[in-house]
Amino acid sequence: MPIETVSPVLDGTPPRLRITGVECHVLLAPDYDASFTSSAQDSLVVVIHTDGGVSGVGECDANPWMAKACIEAPGTHTMGLSIRDMLIGSDPFEIGDLWRRMYLGTAMNGRRGMVIHAMSAVDMALWDLCGKAVGKPVHALLGGATRDRIVPYASLQPAGKSFEEYRDALCKSAEGALRLGFQAMKTEITMNGPYAHGGMRESYDRHTEVLAAVRKAVGPDVTLMVDVQYLWDDAETCLSVIGDWAEFNCYFLETPVWSDNERDMAKLAERAPMPIAFGEWLATRYEFESLMDVGKVQVAQPDVGRVGGIGEAKIVCDMAKARGRKIVPHCWKTGISISATAHLAFVTDHCAFIEYLPRELCHERLRRELAQEELVLASDGTIALPQKPGLGVEVDWDVVRRYTVG
Numbered sequence: 001m002p003i004e005t006v007s008p009v010l011d012g013t014p015p016r017l018r019i020t021g022v023e024c025h026v027l028l029a030p031d032y033d034a035s036f037t038s039s040a041q042d043s044l045v046v047v048i049h050t051d052g053g054v055s056g057v058g059e060c061d062a063n064p065w066m067a068k069a070c071i072e073a074p075g076t077h078t079m080g081l082s083i084r085d086m087l088i089g090s091d092p093f094e095i096g097d098l099w100r101r102m103y104l105g106t107a108m109n110g111r112r113g114m115v116i117h118a119m120s121a122v123d124m125a126l127w128d129l130c131g132k133a134v135g136k137p138v139h140a141l142l143g144g145a146t147r148d149r150i151v152p153y154a155s156l157q158p159a160g161k162s163f164e165e166y167r168d169a170l171c172k173s174a175e176g177a178l179r180l181g182f183q184a185m186k187t188e189i190t191m192n193g194p195y196a197h198g199g200m201r202e203s204y205d206r207h208t209e210v211l212a213a214v215r216k217a218v219g220p221d222v223t224l225m226v227d228v229q230y231l232w233d234d235a236e237t238c239l240s241v242i243g244d245w246a247e248f249n250c251y252f253l254e255t256p257v258w259s260d261n262e263r264d265m266a267k268l269a270e271r272a273p274m275p276i277a278f279g280e281w282l283a284t285r286y287e288f289e290s291l292m293d294v295g296k297v298q299v300a301q302p303d304v305g306r307v308g309g310i311g312e313a314k315i316v317c318d319m320a321k322a323r324g325r326k327i328v329p330h331c332w333k334t335g336i337s338i339s340a341t342a343h344l345a346f347v348t349d350h351c352a353f354i355e356y357l358p359r360e361l362c363h364e365r366l367r368r369e370l371a372q373e374e375l376v377l378a379s380d381g382t383i384a385l386p387q388k389p390g391l392g393v394e395v396d397w398d399v400v401r402r403y404t405v406g
């Protein structure tokens, strides 16, 4: 079976470049809190260099030490090759061919999970590099933007240890997002289950109370999504709670059951009073194929820094379109990943929103300090088409140096 991949769309012959170096920086915020469920406290930043002096930057959303090892480990046989060795000496414009070589060449080390997450950072850096080399934004290399505005949704942040503190922090964050001009926002409501905030163990009724409070805080016109982060064991328990949630007019319900539980996802997709969204952890088109065809979810949420990179995310978007599903990418990382996600959204009309961690509202200093992406929230809550070459990201290399731990 041939493996379809995505390569840059170029007019004319690109400059002749060879990859000369692959740098992996493990970053960790000095004030990170291991009890805080936020992967935006660390990052693997990958920088790919060429003999022409042009370089590109990417990151992935996975344990940065593991991802670095996946890229730097030496190979020992033909189905367990070194990602770094495959890259050195290659033409960076052959992104699709490189992706296929990395996927096949590391087959005995993964095909899913960490190896693919690590490849995502490499792929992102290659797209950035190619855009910079030809002076074009990544969306142009993906075939050209199909719209001039996209709509980000603000991910609201909880805080506190008690039910009241948790509820009030989300309402306060929602009010902050409203003031910034967001048209859409997502509240987590996770006071139980595997992701339980701060070890809380609250009843399901109290989850409903938080949702009611956040809806009241934002008013009836704002698009509101809910993420319960794998709260329920099965569809029946979930339905016994969310059956009453229709009145809150949720745009989607994210990850109500465990990520492997596609049978129950399908039951929820059929019977829940709102669309069901999944996909933040998935790697490759193959996992999304199962998510959509077995799990039947209405909203697919590829994370560019996990699914395999920009090209693999584009393939997932095309698969969703063919099935009449919406795309709302997951992104919980720095400006590098946010920018990569935005470029994808500008070539994806059925991408309804992108996830966006507002710098002004978030605790994570890597999000606030590492990179400035060329994305400005207009007063109408939209983001205009970026114009700078590549991802259009300005990385603060002093921050990289300061927070590098490996």
Ligand SMILES: [Mg+2]
Residues within 6 Å of the ligand: 227, 229, 254, 255, 280
């Ligand atoms: Mg989530």
